[in-house]
Amino acid sequence: MEQVFKKPEALCDVNLHYCPGCTHGIVHRLVAEVLDELEIEGKAIGVAPVGCSVFAYDYWKCDMQQAAHGRAPAVATGIKRVLPDKVVFTYQGDGDLASIGTAETVHAAMRGENITIIFINNAIYGMTGGQMAPTTLPGQVTQTSPYGRDPKTQGYPIRMSEMLSKTDGAAYIERVSVDCVKNVVAAKKAIKKAFQTQLDGKGFSMVEVLSTCPTNWGKSPVEALEWLRENMIPYYPLGVYTDKTGE
Amino acid sequence: MAKVVFNEEKCKGCYLCMTACPKKIITVAKDRMNAKGFRPVEVLEMDKCIGCAMCATMCPDCVIEVFR
Numbered sequence: 001m002e003q004v005f006k007k008p009e010a011l012c013d014v015n016l017h018y019c020p021g022c023t024h025g026i027v028h029r030l031v032a033e034v035l036d037e038l039e040i041e042g043k044a045i046g047v048a049p050v051g052c053s054v055f056a057y058d059y060w061k062c063d064m065q066q067a068a069h070g071r072a073p074a075v076a077t078g079i080k081r082v083l084p085d086k087v088v089f090t091y092q093g094d095g096d097l098a099s100i101g102t103a104e105t106v107h108a109a110m111r112g113e114n115i116t117i118i119f120i121n122n123a124i125y126g127m128t129g130g131q132m133a134p135t136t137l138p139g140q141v142t143q144t145s146p147y148g149r150d151p152k153t154q155g156y157p158i159r160m161s162e163m164l165s166k167t168d169g170a171a172y173i174e175r176v177s178v179d180c181v182k183n184v185v186a187a188k189k190a191i192k193k194a195f196q197t198q199l200d201g202k203g204f205s206m207v208e209v210l211s212t213c214p215t216n217w218g219k220s221p222v223e224a225l226e227w228l229r230e231n232m233i234p235y236y237p238l239g240v241y242t243d244k245t246g247e
Numbered sequence: 248m249a250k251v252v253f254n255e256e257k258c259k260g261c262y263l264c265m266t267a268c269p270k271k272i273i274t275v276a277k278d279r280m281n282a283k284g285f286r287p288v289e290v291l292e293m294d295k296c297i298g299c300a301m302c303a304t305m306c307p308d309c310v311i312e313v314f315r
Contacts, residue, residue, distance in 0.1 A: 025307025
């Protein structure tokens with residue numbers, strides 16, 4: 001009997017600290033599988049964010065750096081410019097990338113920095129206890145929007161993939177989801193292409209992954225995936241937003 | 248002939264694997280808990296497993312190994 005599925009080599013054999021059913025674990029595994037398949041674990045440098053995934057530096061076997069809140073694209077820029085032969089990626093949540101780190105993200109894209117960003121969008125602040133995030137959907141109840149987010153006073157959710165796709169420097173931007181097996185497979189393909197874009201020297205690449213936060217959404221892990229499917233995907237349509245890789 | 252092996256101590260009882268399994272043979276172990284206090288999953292009818300690895304694809308904690 002042949003083993004057809006096992007933990008990827010690039011992922012450390014530790015217990016992830018995430019809550020039960022948190023899809024961070026799935027995306028961590030997908031990134032590790034891509035590092036294995038492209039055989040770049042030895043020359044990859046990841047940048048961990050602030051947020052639930054702050055401990056990501058303990059989970060991948062490649063070199064890791066932890067950045068100040070939102071500054072991962074700036075830190076990655078520095079690493080990539082000093083060590084251009086390395087594969088540099090950031091792993092950021094929506095509070096990190098779409099709120100405090102918006103400037104760093106937009107300008108990294110504008111400069112066409114040859115880095116890869118894995119952006120986890122779960123429409124809420126996870127680590128701090130479920131406050132409203134820039135990506136929180138209209139009507140969504142959070143700790144700081146107890147009557148549901150009202151766009152009249154709290155604004156509209158930010159669509160980062162659409163926004164960054166308008167920048168001249170962005171080479172590859174895709175939005176994927178991890179709500180079902182089919183989408184997880186598609187997500188891995190997108191992450192692999194993003195890393196390949198960097199390896200080919202084509203410029204800025206980002207994969208936005210629609211993700212769940214069962215704990216702060218107040219749902220079971222299975223219900224959370226259904227909620228993602230029914231509410232997040234209509235507002236954040238999946239697909240390729242920019243592809244200048246010429247493939 | 249296929250089989251899945253669960254690393255029960257890593258299981259957090261999210262049960263996403265149960266929803267992904269096309270044969271619906273993954274169940275919650277009723278007679279035991281792991282050290283974390285979760286009831287892990289188990290497969291009692293392993294002969295029905297087709298080794299598609301859909302359970303392992305959805306598992307956030309790399310609990311599942313698949314053999315075929």
